[in-house]
Amino acid sequence: MSSTSLLRDRSLMAVAAVVIVGAIMSILDTTIINVALQDLSRDLDAPIETVQWVATGYMLALAAVIPLTGWASEQFGGKRVWIIAVVLFTLTSALCGAAQNVEQLIALRVLQGVGGGMIMPIGQIMLTQKAGPQRVGRVMSIIAVPMLLAPIFGPTLGGLIVDHLSWRWIFFVNVPVGIIGVALALRVLPASEGHGGMRLDWLGAILSSIGAAALVFGLAETGEKGGFEGPITWAPIVVGLTLIVLFVLHARRTPHALINVGLFRKPGFSSASATTFVLGAAMFGSMILLPLYFQVARGEDATTAGLLLIPQGLGMAFAMPASGALTDRIGGGVPTLAGVAVLIVTSLVLAGVGGDTSYVLLSAVLFVRGLGIGFAMMPSMAAAYATLSPADVPRATTALNVLQRCGGAIGTALLTVALTRALDDRGYSGSVGEHSPVGTVPPQVADGLAGAFGDAFTWAVVITVVSVIPAVVLAVVERRARRARAAGGGPVSPVERATAAAVNEL
Incomplete structure (x- = not known):
């Protein structure tokens, strides 16, 4: 590796580190607040139905602002927009922590969501453009870490903060992280001038x-x-x-639409996007079931439930670097299919959980499941980016983020409904939260509750199986593209020619 190439890699890693700092803040705040709702209701003297909007308002602002990110990056430049988003997020975090009533907190959380919703997509755009298509797999594996681990560790971190400090520190902890992120961004992120004048x-x-x-x-x-x-x-x-x-x-x-829907005419991009959407539904839905199983059926508190999910996070951490490098070498289709196969098998095992299933066995299954997630999600996203010219990246990132967020919401809703219905069928009527005693759960009750979770995991298997279809299409499209390049001796489409030119300029 030449010194120039090594320097370029160091520069890329520095940008990745800054992007991850922002992503950790914005994504954790979608889950970390859930464990504090009871404390908020008590301290702010508001009913839980009203306090729930502290979480809902942030989530809706996050979803609403994502479609604007591609245009904003092109208009004003990625670095400028990212810094403004982090500053807004950090400032509103401090104000949220100082809120005196629930109305103030809800309004501030909406503003915080506007900043938070911009941070992750803009970071993806900058990192993908700097990496180029030949290294996009490894870049996506880096970006995936906060995105996939936040639903696991968010509630645990929130529980620790609420138990040992107060709910206000859930917001205050963002302030020093945000300041560090902005300082690093000013020094590290590449200058990027917006085109300006884009309607x-x-x-x-x-x-x-x-x-x-x-x-x-x-x-x-x-x-x-x-x-x-x-x-x-x-x-x-x-x-x-x-x-x-x-x-x-x-x-x-x-x-000049906010999302270039013409990109979906490309088989590679459309199949990769469909895979990302369905996998988002399967994985984020399952991530809701796992901590609830430990809390509801096994009587663990939120902190312990989070600690029991660490093996899955470790599996992801082990798999992502390998899956990124493999994707850059052979494409995303084959790694995605391998990851999906692992997810199907481990979901089938989880569908058979009982009220006394060994934690050692569950830890082993979750570790292997983490490996599957690492090999399934990011290769499909990287495959979508690999089909694009640099100019297409901002609006394609918008489309992928919208698909992933909607897929996650659909999967979470479907599996939560499946769990609620299963509990009802087994005589445990009411909301899931009413069946979460902390302490020893009687064996008969534990088996009945675990059976309901098994039924819900069966639906997770079904959703994951659906993702096989677009993953197979993606693998076939990539194989044909490789054969065409081998036969023609180089890029064969206008997009590939533009991508090759961009790589040569890097």
């Missing part, structure tokens, strides 16, 4: 932002209530889907 697609912004937020809200309410209980659940879903369909129709005939 915002206002109609597309309204349709996509409101549509994504409404869909995510409806799905969250469906999961919370265990089904389609009244208009509060199904109406937002209908409105969200309608607006998204209208956006797609609008984007097809708009030259």
Whole structure:
């Protein structure tokens, strides 16, 4: 490796480190707050139904702002937008920690979500453009760490903070991290001038932002209530889907739409995107079930439940570097299929859990499951980026983030509803939270509760099996592309020629 190449790698790793700092803050805040809702209700003297909007408001702002990230990066430059987003997130975090009533806290959490929703996609855009298509697999494996580990460790970290400090420190801890992130960004992130003068697609912004937020809200309410209980659940879903369909129709005939839907005409990008969407549903839905199983069926507290999920995080950490390097070498299709196969097998094992299943066995299964996640999710995203020219990256990143967030919301809602119905069928009526005693659970009750979780994990198996279809298509498309390149001696499409030119310039 030449010194220039080594320097370039060091520069890339420095950018990756800065991006991860921001991503950890924004993604953790989607889950860390959930364990503090009871404390917020008591300290702010507000009903839990109102306090729930502290979490919901952040989630909706996050979903609504993502469609704007591609345009903002092109208009103002990625570095500038990322720093502004982190500053907004850090400032509102400090104000959230100092909030005096629930109304202030909800309003500030919405503003915090605006900043938080920009941080991760803008970071992906900058990192992907700097890495180039030949190293995008390894880059995606780096970016995946906070995205996939946050749902596991967020509740645990939140529980520790609430138990030993107060709910206000859930927000205050973001302040020094944000300051460090901005200081590093000013020094490390590459200067990127926006094109300027790029007209915002206002109609597309309204349709996509409101549509994504409404869909995510409806799905969250469906999961919370265990089904389609009244208009509060199904109406937002209908409105969200309608607006998204209208956006797609609008984007097809708009030259500068927020999301370039023409990218989905490319078999490689569309199959990789579909795989990312379905895997997001399967994995993020399962990540809801696992800590609940330890709490509800086994009587563990939130902190212990989080610690029991560490083996899955370790499996991801081991798998991601290897899966990234393998993806850069042979494409994302084969690693994704291998990861999906592992996820199916481990989901089948989890579908058979009992009330006294050995924690050693569960730890081993979760470690292997983490390996599967590491080989499934990021290669599919990297495969999507590998088909793009550098100019397509910002708006493609927007599309992938919207798909992943909606897929995760759908999977979470489906598996939460499946769990609630399974509990009802076994005589444990009411919400999931009513069946989470901390302490020893009687064996008969534990077996009944564990059986309900097994039923829900069976649905996780079904969702994961569905992801095999686009993953196979992705592998076939990549194989044909490799054969065409081998036969022609080089890039064979305009996109590949543009990608090759970009690589040569790096």
